Amino acid sequence: MAEALILDSEALNALAQPRERKVLASRAATVLRFAFERRALIRVPAPVLAEVCRGTRFDSAINHLLNNPGVCVFELTRAVAQQAGHLLARAKLSSAHAVDAFIVATALQFETAVIATGDPADIRRLAAPFSRVGVLAL
Amino acid sequence: MAQPAAKLSVSVPDELARAVRKRVGARGLSGFVARALAHELEREGVRTLLIELEQTLGTPSKANLARVRKVWPKR
Numbered sequence: 001m002a003e004a005l006i007l008d009s010e011a012l013n014a015l016a017q018p019r020e021r022k023v024l025a026s027r028a029a030t031v032l033r034f035a036f037e038r039r040a041l042i043r044v045p046a047p048v049l050a051e052v053c054r055g056t057r058f059d060s061a062i063n064h065l066l067n068n069p070g071v072c073v074f075e076l077t078r079a080v081a082q083q084a085g086h087l088l089a090r091a092k093l094s095s096a097h098a099v100d101a102f103i104v105a106t107a108l109q110f111e112t113a114v115i116a117t118g119d120p121a122d123i124r125r126l127a128a129p130f131s132r133v134g135v136l137a138l
Numbered sequence: 139m140a141q142p143a144a145k146l147s148v149s150v151p152d153e154l155a156r157a158v159r160k161r162v163g164a165r166g167l168s169g170f171v172a173r174a175l176a177h178e179l180e181r182e183g184v185r186t187l188l189i190e191l192e193q194t195l196g197t198p199s200k201a202n203l204a205r206v207r208k209v210w211p212k213r
Contacts, residue, residue: 018194026198027205029188030202030206032191033198034198034203034210036181036188039181041180042180065187068183068187069179069180069182070180070183070184070185070186070187071184111213112210112211113211114211132211133211134211136205136206
């Protein structure tokens with residue numbers, strides 16, 4: 001299985017609106033460049049869309065980014081959702097952190113992965129047991 | 139549900155064809171080629187996105203690249 005760069009909501013928003021979020025976007029663009037050079041896949045876990053999509057008027061930048069064939073949504077399957085539940089239990093976190101758990105569970109579907117995130121604390125806690133998952137704070 | 143398949147006729151260097159067949163066998167060729175084409179299309183998309191981003195933001199700084207390199211797991 002390939003390597004992957006996993007984008008959370010902050011990373012996705014930053015890449016979608018680079019002029020409005022220059023500092024975060026510069027960091028996100030850097031990890032994107034690095035991923036490209038390693039031939040890694042770029043994936044957005046489907047539940048992240050629930051955090052960033054806020055209606056037709058607001059979604060155009062996100063839709064533009066997701067229409068790029070290189071930025072693919074990773075669908076939420078039963079196996080990934082169940083793994084996310086196990087991660088929450090292991091980290092002793094409530095389901096309020098479900099989206100973070102879906103993100104880490106998505107990363108675990110790849111041989112190695114880096115999660116680019118604006119909110120690294122809980123992601124790090126969930127991913128801590130797995131050396132094949134890196135967490136990059138934007 | 140499986141997507142309908144399209145038949146393609148392409149020419150590749152003989153040596154490359156032999157290497158791929160040796161790796162995946164005749165029956166695995168279609169899947170291998172489909173994955174390779176999908177991956178290259180994705181890479182073209184990312185390349186385009188990077189060009190757009192770097193026009194807006196400039197090229198990545200060495201400091202930012204070093205941060206990324208530090209967290210990327212070894213294979």
